Each structure stands twice: as C-alpha cells, then as structure tokens.
Amino acid sequence: MDRLSLLQGIARISVFVSLLMAFFLMTVKTENKLANRLFAWFFIVSAIDLSGFFVFDYIKDIFTLVIFRWTICLLAMPLFYLYVLSVCYSDFRLKWKHLVYLLPIIAVNLAFLPRLYLMNDSDQTKILEGIDQMPEIYFIQIVIECQYLFYIVSAFLILKKYREIYLENYTNPSTLIYKYLFQVTTVFLIAHCLVALKNLLRYSDYRQVFLWLNVFVGAVALFVTCWLVMKAMKYPELFKGINSKLQLAKDILPKAEENVQPVDVQDDVISSQISILKQYMAEKEPFLDPSLTIQELANQIDTPVRDLSILINHHMDQHFFDFVNEYRIQKAMQILKDHSKNDVTVLEILYEVGFNSKSSFNTSFKKYTNLTPTAYRNAS
Template identity: 55%
Template sequence: MDKTNILNTITLITIFVMLLLAFFLLSVKAKNKLSNRLFAGFLLLTTFDLTSFLTGSYFETNLNFEIFRMTISLLIMPVFYLYVKSVCYSDFRLKSKHLLLLIPFVVANLVFIPRFYLATATESISIYEQFKQMPEIRFFYILAELQYAFYIILVFIILKKYKEIYLENYTNANNSSYKWLFQMTVFFLIAHCIVLFKSLIRYTDYNVLFNSSNAIIGAIALLISCWFVLKALNNPELFKGVDSNMLLVNEALHTKGSAKAKEPSETPKSAEIALQIELVKKHVIENEPYLEPSLTIQELAKQVSIPVRDLSVLINHHMNQHFFDFVNEFRIQKAMQILKDASKSKHTILEILYEVGFNSKSSFNTAFKKHTNQTPTEFRKASL
C-alpha cells in the first residue's frame, strides 16, 4: 500500500470517528446542550477541512469547491473559541455580536469572487498551475495564520482566567474541564505547527517531506479524534462552568476602589478585617461546612452573611489564600485528627478523604502533603 492509500485510509477513519462523535453530541440528551452543539459544529468543520486529503484530483475541475473548503477552515477557530467559552462559563449564550466572528470568512470569500469563483473552466486550469503564486492565495494563508494566532492566544487567556476564578471560588482543585480544554488546546497548537511546517515546505523543493507530513497530520488527527471519544465515554459529566459575572480578586478590588473614589469612605480598618476573619474561621470550625465536597464561596457567604465579593477579597487578598486552600486546610486538620485517633485506625484513607469533604484521592493526597509535607499514610504511621 503506497503513501497515498495509507493517507486516504487514515483520513476516512478519522472522518468516520469525528462524524460519529458529532452525531452523538447532537443527539444525546445533556445539560450542556450549547457546548455539545458547538463541539459538534467544530468536529463537522474539521471533518470538512480534512477532506482536502481526498480531493487531489478533484481540485482541477472543481475549483469553487476547493476554495470554499479552504475558506470554511476560517470558521474552525471561532467555533472552538465559542466552545471554550461555553464550557468555562455556565451562563454563556450565543448573541448577535458573535456574528462578527464571521468577518474573516466573509472577507476571504469576497476576495476570491473575481478571479476564482467566477473563473471559467479554462481559467481554472491556469489558476491551478499558478495557484501557489497567486496573491489571493497568499493573502488567505496570511489571514488564516493571523486569525489562528489571535484565537489561540485568546483561548489561553480565557483558560488562565477561568482557572484563577475557579480556585478563588470553588473547593475542588481537581478541575477536569480545565485540564480537558488546556490539553485539547495544546494538542491543536502542536498539530497546527505541523500543518504550518507542511505549508512552508510546500513552497520549497522538499516535496518528499510534504507527503510524509500529510501522513503525520492524518495520524495525529486520528489520535486526537479517538482521544475525544475516550474522553466522552469516560467523562460523560465532564464540564462544570463558572458564572461569567464572577470577578477575580484583583478586579473586585479595582471595582471596589473605583466606587469608593466616587463615594468617599474609609476602607475597613485592620481590626475590622481581623474580626471578620475570626468570625469566618469560627463559623467554619463550629459548623464544618467544608464537609460538603461541592462547597462554593457563594454558599459560605450566605452562611456567614457576608457579600460574596467581600468574602472573596477577605480570603484571597487579606488571608492570602485561594478559597480551595482555605477550605482544604480545615479538611486536612479534620483528616489529621482522624488519622491520629487510634480507635479509627481501621478506617481506610479512601473512607477518611470522603468523610472530610474530598471527592478525589489525588486531590486529597496533594492537599495533605502540601499542608504536612507527608502523605496520609506516612502521617498515620508517625502518629500512632
């Protein structure tokens, strides 16, 4: 089997897997309907783009189809960006302003109309012979690279902010949705670098490498699509977004500072801050709200009758801790008490971590070692 047949086989399998997953996402009943549909749209657009590996001989007689397929690729990153937003923020909704994301796609098609879409059959053959040198094609590739760079940077910024908000407002540090999106973005970045390399050597004399890079891209696409399926099967309830109205502590302080500039008033004194900290800690010790694995800063704010933003500033700024660190500190103290209790020596580590509010062995071990410099098992042996 030659390289072309291998590439075609890999491409067909990849397309089949992606179409199957897209159909599943569109048909399955789930809470995250918007994110599922956006991900399905992303898969369908990627699948259409992958057909370029199968349209070699089709290109000469179907120039319009090939150009349209090229411009469709300009929709992939905008849809991926919207998908990331929908996963990160539970209240995300599509709005009319998102139509602006279509501008590069529209511009590219307008550029191609005069000499490509309106070309005659004879002109199409001539275009094929000069394809790489035509200014419209070069403009398209430059536009595509600029668009990709813009969105990949934007996605990493969104993920960074999402992680910070999550750590400041939630107690479960084992955030699977962040890991999924970050890993997927990194994989796409690596794959794109290989595609960019392929595009560059296309304009050189190293055509042997061009065919090899196509096979590598096809194999990577197949591996990524299979990874998508495995993730979907192993994590059916993977995503848990945060409220987009939540602010980082630095943003909250800035907003608060601006408001106080308009309405002159003194900032809380150190004694008042210390009293608030003492009251919050006393409530947590006496009522043990940390035993609830899904405790959020909103829930704790209701219990201590402090506005969410003020409580977030109190913990993350004045106590210099993320919310999950603050809560996990109490969980670890509780776990240490149980581990030192000889009457509970038969309790397994798994039983103890669930009892004190953790829902993951890895996150429990990480938090325990962070606070004690020992694993739970080492601590128990040293204490009994």
C-alpha cells in the same frame, strides 16, 4: 502502498471518526447542549477540511465547491473558541455579536471573487494546475495563521481566568474541565505547528519531506480525533461550568476601596472579620460540605459575597479553595492521629472531611504536610 494512497486512507478514517464524533455530540444527552453542538460543528468543519486529501478528484469540476473547501478551515478556530467559552461558563449563550467571527472567511472569499469565482470554466481549470503559487493562496495562509494565533491565545487566557475564578469561589473544584480543555488546546497547538511547518515546506526545495509530513500530519489528526472521542465517551456530560458574572477579588477590590476607612480602623475591622470567620469555620465546620462555594459560606455568615471574597483572597492572601481545604486537611490529620480510628480507611476519611476525590485529597494533604495520608498515619 504509495504515500498518496496511505495519506488518503488515513484521511478517510479521520473524516469518518470526526463525523462519528460529531454525531455522538449531537445525540448524547447532556445539560450543556450548546457546548456539544459547537464542538460537533467543529468536527464537521474539520472533516470537510481533512477530506481534501481524497475528495479533490470528485469536486474539481465544481470550482466554487473547491474554494469553499479551502476556506472552510477558517470556521474551525472560532467554533473551538466558542466551545471553550460554553464549557467554562454555564450561562454562555450565542448572540448576534458572535457573527463577527465570520469576518475572516467572508473576507477571504471576497478576496477570491474578482479573480477566481468570476472566471470561465477553462480559465478555472488552468488556475487549478498552479494553485499553490497564487497570491490568493499566500493570503489565505497568512489569514489562517493570524487567526489561529489570535484564537489559541484567547483560549488559553479564558482557561487561565476560569481557573482563577474557580479557585476563588469553589472548594474541591473538579479540575477535570480545566485539565481537559488545557490538554485539548495544547494538542491543537502542537498539531497546528506541524501543519504550519508542512505548509512552509510546500514552498521550499524539500518537496519529498513535505509529502511525508503530510502523511504524518494525517496520522496525528487521526490520533487526536480518536483521543477526543475516547474523552467524550468517558465524560459524556461534558462537565459543569461557572457563572461568567463572577469576578476576581483583584477586580472587585478597587471598587471596594472607594469608601475606604482610616488604616487603623480598617485593620481592626479586618482582624475582627477574620477572627469571626475562623471561629465559624472551626465551630460549624461548613467545610464538610464537598460542594461548598463562597456564595454559600457568605450566606451562612450573613456577609456580602464580594466582601468575603476580598477578605479571603486578598486580606488573608489565600484562594477560597486553599482556605477551605486547609480546614479539611486539619480535620483529616486529627482523624489519622486518632489510634482509636485506625480501622477507618483513608478513602472513608477523605469523604468524611469534605473531599470527593482521592487524587485531590492526596495532593492537598501532601501540600500541607509533605507526607501522604498513609505515611502521616504511620508516623503518628
């Protein structure tokens, strides 16, 4: 089998799997239908882009369709970026302003209009023979790289903010969303670096390397698509996001300090609030609720959530996540040291103290004690 046949075979499988993934996302039952549909369209666009390895001979006589297939990739990253937003933020909705993401593909196609779309059939056929050397193709490559850099950086910034907000407002957060999206974004970044390298080699003397790299990139695309299909089948609900209106304590703080009190009075007030909060945590043990949020705790102690957020995340210099888990770990340590409860398993203990994940419990326990729960029990 020659390289071209191998590449076309891989591309056909990749397109099939991508379309299968799109069908799955469109039909699976989930609360976050918008996220699924955006990701489904991302896979449809990717399938159209990948089809270029084998579909050219079938559409070369329809020049407009050839150009459309070349430029369709400019929709991929906007769709992926919107997907990240819709997964991270449960209240995300598409608005008219999001049509601005169509500007690159519109601009590129307008750039093609004078020279390509308006040509007669014979001129278009000649153009296809030397298409790689056309200024328009260089222009498209530059636009694609600039667009990709913008959206990949934006996606990582969204994930960074999402993680910070989650840690400041939730306890025992499922890091599944963050890890999943971070992994996907990183994989896409690596895959695109390979594609960029391939495109550079196209215009170099390493033509043979370019051809083999085409095969390798096709195989990577197939692997990534299959990996995402397996992820989607394992987690069909596609996770639960946070409210986009939540703010970080560092963003709330400047507003809260506009009517600041004298330093001595302020220190006394803060010390009193911290003391009351710690007393409530010790006596009422709200941390035993695995789904406890900062909003729920603020309601319980009758304090504005923004004040509680500043108190914990700024004045106590802890994330809400760490603040609550510290009490859970202390409770677990008490149980583990109690020899009368040696028959209680570690799994039972972690659920009893408010955790809902063994990995999360072990990570937090080792962070505070430098020991695993089992090692701590044996040493007590």
